[in-house]
Amino acid sequence: MTQATPTADGYDRFAAVAGEYGIEPKRVPPDEVAETIDELATQPAVGTPLPWDGVTLPESVTAEPTMGALEEASTGVTAASFAVASYGSLVLETDHAGSEPVSLFNDLHIAVVREDDIVPDMAAAIDRLGDDLRAGRSSAVIATGPSATADMGALVQGAHGPRRVEVLVVT
Amino acid sequence: MSKSKAEHIRHLMATEGDAIGENTRGFNAGRYESVAKLEDYEGLKDRARAIKEDAIENLPALIEEVRETVEANGGTVYVADDAADANRYVREVCDDADADRLVKSKSMTSEEIEVNEALEAAGVDVVETDLGEWVLQVAEEAPSHIVAPAIHKSREEIARLFNAHFDPEAELESAAELTAFARERLGDLIADADVGMTGANFVTADSGTIALVTSEGNARKTVTVPETQIAVAGVEKIVPTVEDLQPFIELIGRSGTGQDITSYVSLFTPPLDSPTVDFDEPTEPLADDGSDREFHLVLIDNGRLSMREDDDLRETLYCIRCSACANTCANFQSVGGHAFGGETYSGGIATGWEAGVHGLDSAAAFNDLCTGCSRCVPACPVGIDIPWINTVVRDRINGGEDLPREFLVDGLTPDAESDGPGVQKRLFGNVETLAKLGSAFAPVSNWVANSTPAAAVLERVAGVARERTFPAFQQTTLVEWMRERDAVPPVSPDRKVVLYPDLYTNYMLVDRGKAAVRALEALGVEVLVPEAPGSGRAPLSQGMIDTARQQAEGVAEVLGPYLEEGYDVVVIEPSDVAMFRSDYERLLPDAEAERLADNSYEILEYVYGLLSNGAEAEALATTDGESVAYHSHCQQRTLGLEPYSIETMEACGYEVTTTDAECCGMAGSFGYKQQYYELSMDVGESLETQLEAAEADQIVASGTSCTDQIGDLLDDEPPHVIELLAPETETR
Numbered sequence: 001m002t003q004a005t006p007t008a009d010g011y012d013r014f015a016a017v018a019g020e021y022g023i024e025p026k027r028v029p030p031d032e033v034a035e036t037i038d039e040l041a042t043q044p045a046v047g048t049p050l051p052w053d054g055v056t057l058p059e060s061v062t063a064e065p066t067m068g069a070l071e072e073a074s075t076g077v078t079a080a081s082f083a084v085a086s087y088g089s090l091v092l093e094t095d096h097a098g099s100e101p102v103s104l105f106n107d108l109h110i111a112v113v114r115e116d117d118i119v120p121d122m123a124a125a126i127d128r129l130g131d132d133l134r135a136g137r138s139s140a141v142i143a144t145g146p147s148a149t150a151d152m153g154a155l156v157q158g159a160h161g162p163r164r165v166e167v168l169v170v171t
Numbered sequence: 172m173s174k175s176k177a178e179h180i181r182h183l184m185a186t187e188g189d190a191i192g193e194n195t196r197g198f199n200a201g202r203y204e205s206v207a208k209l210e211d212y213e214g215l216k217d218r219a220r221a222i223k224e225d226a227i228e229n230l231p232a233l234i235e236e237v238r239e240t241v242e243a244n245g246g247t248v249y250v251a252d253d254a255a256d257a258n259r260y261v262r263e264v265c266d267d268a269d270a271d272r273l274v275k276s277k278s279m280t281s282e283e284i285e286v287n288e289a290l291e292a293a294g295v296d297v298v299e300t301d302l303g304e305w306v307l308q309v310a311e312e313a314p315s316h317i318v319a320p321a322i323h324k325s326r327e328e329i330a331r332l333f334n335a336h337f338d339p340e341a342e343l344e345s346a347a348e349l350t351a352f353a354r355e356r357l358g359d360l361i362a363d364a365d366v367g368m369t370g371a372n373f374v375t376a377d378s379g380t381i382a383l384v385t386s387e388g389n390a391r392k393t394v395t396v397p398e399t400q401i402a403v404a405g406v407e408k409i410v411p412t413v414e415d416l417q418p419f420i421e422l423i424g425r426s427g428t429g430q431d432i433t434s435y436v437s438l439f440t441p442p443l444d445s446p447t448v449d450f451d452e453p454t455e456p457l458a459d460d461g462s463d464r465e466f467h468l469v470l471i472d473n474g475r476l477s478m479r480e481d482d483d484l485r486e487t488l489y490c491i492r493c494s495a496c497a498n499t500c501a502n503f504q505s506v507g508g509h510a511f512g513g514e515t516y517s518g519g520i521a522t523g524w525e526a527g528v529h530g531l532d533s534a535a536a537f538n539d540l541c542t543g544c545s546r547c548v549p550a551c552p553v554g555i556d557i558p559w560i561n562t563v564v565r566d567r568i569n570g571g572e573d574l575p576r577e578f579l580v581d582g583l584t585p586d587a588e589s590d591g592p593g594v595q596k597r598l599f600g601n602v603e604t605l606a607k608l609g610s611a612f613a614p615v616s617n618w619v620a621n622s623t624p625a626a627a628v629l630e631r632v633a634g635v636a637r638e639r640t641f642p643a644f645q646q647t648t649l650v651e652w653m654r655e656r657d658a659v660p661p662v663s664p665d666r667k668v669v670l671y672p673d674l675y676t677n678y679m680l681v682d683r684g685k686a687a688v689r690a691l692e693a694l695g696v697e698v699l700v701p702e703a704p705g706s707g708r709a710p711l712s713q714g715m716i717d718t719a720r721q722q723a724e725g726v727a728e729v730l731g732p733y734l735e736e737g738y739d740v741v742v743i744e745p746s747d748v749a750m751f752r753s754d755y756e757r758l759l760p761d762a763e764a765e766r767l768a769d770n771s772y773e774i775l776e777y778v779y780g781l782l783s784n785g786a787e788a789e790a791l792a793t794t795d796g797e798s799v800a801y802h803s804h805c806q807q808r809t810l811g812l813e814p815y816s817i818e819t820m821e822a823c824g825y826e827v828t829t830t831d832a833e834c835c836g837m838a839g840s841f842g843y844k845q846q847y848y849e850l851s852m853d854v855g856e857s858l859e860t861q862l863e864a865a866e867a868d869q870i871v872a873s874g875t876s877c878t879d880q881i882g883d884l885l886d887d888e889p890p891h892v893i894e895l896l897a898p899e900t901e902t903r
Binding site: 089 | 243244245300301302303306319321324325326327329345346347349350351353354357358375377378380386387388389391392395396412413414416417420421428431432433434435436437438439440441442443444445446448449450452453454455456457458459460461
């Protein structure tokens with residue numbers, strides 16, 4: 001298991017590469033996460049729990065959504081397990097709360113990841129995923145930028161998945 | 172002969188060629204750019220290759236391991252012998268799920284087994300959710316590319332199709348409008364689906380994870396929404412461990428569409444520990460453990476386990492379906508997968524897949540479109556020798572063909588071929604016989620070959636395009652010229668070279684041979700030009716492997732004694748350098764092939780080496796800033812030899828501009844064939860544009876085919892690089 005070194009290098013590299021996909025990550029301290037999500041989210045918004053101490057969803061985001069709330073929502077907020085600096089990627093893990101559909105169905109996906117959880121490259125990412133996936137019925141999506149297609153004659157962002165992705169990196 | 176094939180190709184170039192060309196060239200340029208960012212591209216490719224070699228070697232055990240892992244996770248595994256077996260199983264799963272609708276994400280393997288047709292016959296509505304596949308489902312067309320299936324359709328065509336088919340409230344026009352329309356419509360269809368079917372880019376044996384490489388998010392929805400998931404995958408998709416995915420994740424998008432990584436690399440370990448989605452129950456909480464899910468992994472044999480036993484087709488199973496071999500292929504760029512493809516697969520590696528899963532007939536329909544230019548080999552992330560697979564399959568197709576009984580080619584029948592390749596293949600495969608006759612009867616033979624009646628006969632009998640002129644045979648061959656000239660061998664030469672008299676240099680382009688001799692001697696080298704047989708390139712390109720092997724053995728016999736004596740072998744024709752350095756390992760005993768490969772050099776590579784070791788460029792024909800546009804030869808590039816020509820020209824004072832057209836389009840005899848003449852000229856067009864744009868004082872090229880083709884394109888045949896650089900007079 002490779003652990004990332006929590007350096008500004010990791011964040012800077014991640015932010016620079018994510019920027020190539022139109023994502024501008026925001027670095028925020030734990031106690032400002034809720035407020036920042038509130039500012040970024042377009043309503044209605046749904047979310048799944050952020051699993052770190054002192055990091056919460058704002059009241060404006062419906063936690064524990066119903067099927068109907070998911071369908072109506074414009075924004076989905078989820079945690080990302082970790083990020084891959086060299087690819088600007090987020091690693092989204094599936095869970096019982098429904099993070100997979102919440103990160104997928106809405107126009108805007110707001111992902112929250114800890115700065116300590118930025119790994120340098122794909123080798124480190126896959127190393128970290130190996131044991132998780134072998135533990136059985138655990139799944140992950142390496143997500144880079146918004147969903148996209150070129151099948152309609154030109155590149156369009158926002159195919160079946162989100163049109164836009166915002167990333168909060170928790171310091 | 173193949174008039175209908177020529178018409179088919181002409182039609183595709185007119186209707187789909189522009190869209191295919193723009194997209195594939197874009198992907199290909201993106202690949203070069205994206206792989207250049209990797210620190211260790213070659214190392215990643217080597218690892219990917221090693222993983223696949225190992226996985227296919229251990230495939231039976233891996234299939235059992237996957238079965239155990241997936242079953243332990245709560246899923247089921249079915250290994251289907253063939254398409255019918257797979258479809259029967261999938262129908263049963265749909266029956267058990269009472270399925271009215273199955274939604275699919277993109278899967279070539281599902282196209283191979285034609286599961287859509289099988290399910291629709293059983294009353295199941297099948298919806299393709301990949302936007303490109305959906306366009307084709309609406310248009311009732313087949314994919315033209317294995318990764319970007321609707322690559323042949325322009326935005327305007329898709330808009331016309333949707334507006335006519337769906338009659339939307341507001342006319343659809345932009346790509347964004349078309350995408351939004353498709354997203355909404357397919358979103359509704361996915362929401363009501365009972366079963367989701369995906370393919371698999373990779374399956375890991377240790378965790379039972381299905382890796383899906385996508386960008387639209389439709390595969391994620393296809394897996395997440397319905398309770399029942401089916402993944403259809405060829406048995407060759409299994410890799411041992413999760414960790415083995417790393418090189419593939421880094422290579423697949425770069426190699427294919429030139430993306431560093433696609434939007435989503437999903438690593439699903441089904442049945443998912445994630446809630447299913449049911450918008451018909453709006454008050455139900457989303458959260459759930461996914462215990463209502465079921466998962467079926469359908470592993471398809473359909474000929475693959477036989478391919479695994481086949482020494483020549485086995486490598487096909489390493490293919491990760493990235494499409495690099497299609498995008499990098501000059502012919503594919505002109506015609507796309509509707510011509511360069513069989514029942515399911517398209518592009519260079521498709522010959523292996525089609526021969527293995529659908530049979531030789533399906534491969535025979537397009538196998539000739541591979542010219543063996545080899546540009547796909549360095550592009551392939553797992554290093555498959557795709558031209559060799561095409562050659563082997565061509566040889567097998569030849570073996571099944573009836574013997575033609577045309578007097579014209581009786582003398583050209585290769586004794587070694589057990590069965591008969593067609594007249595056209597035999598003519599080009601035995602160009603050596605033709606060259607000997609042509610030279611003996613020159614110049615009469617030149618007048619006859621290029622006379623109107625002879626051109627018409629050649630086209631009718633052997634399918635030689637009448638638009639082409641045959642290269643002129645010379646009365647005095649290079650070997651004869653060397654034998655007859657007055658030259659005193661140097662007393663203590665710096666190096667000793669045997670210059671291989673390739674067929675083109677010896678019989679037709681004798682001047683470039685003389686230039687090579689002058690240049691080498693001016694640099695202090697002793698040069699001998701012995702009589703030697705053809706390299707075997709011509710028969711090999713026609714799939715006549717036995718004949719090629721005989722010629723290789725003849726070459727090794729002639730050159731062997733010189734190698735013993737410490738001579739270096741220098742070759743002018745790049746396609747023959749490629750024979751000595753690469754193809755001979757398939758044709759000769761290992762030690763013999765290795766010795767020849769290690770000691771043979773392309774002429775400019777050798778000159779570059781001499782200059783690097785103290786020889787003076789001043790001994791050559793130098794200039795002060797004259798400009799040159801240079802087109803390197805495809806196989807020369809694959810061997811990494813292009814830089815030597817460029818650097819040597821620069822060392823002699825030339826300003827060099829290079830082309831990046833992957834191939835000139837002539838590719839040996841390909842452009843001479845009547846059914847491919849127009850395609851060949853179409854491929855040549857991008858080269859012509861580049862050469863003209865360079866506005867150089869001189870154009871030079873390295874290969875016989877290239878100089879022929881450029882001559883036809885520009886009405887002026889360019890010289891070989893060595894003719895530009897050789898001193899005008901002999902030094903000895």
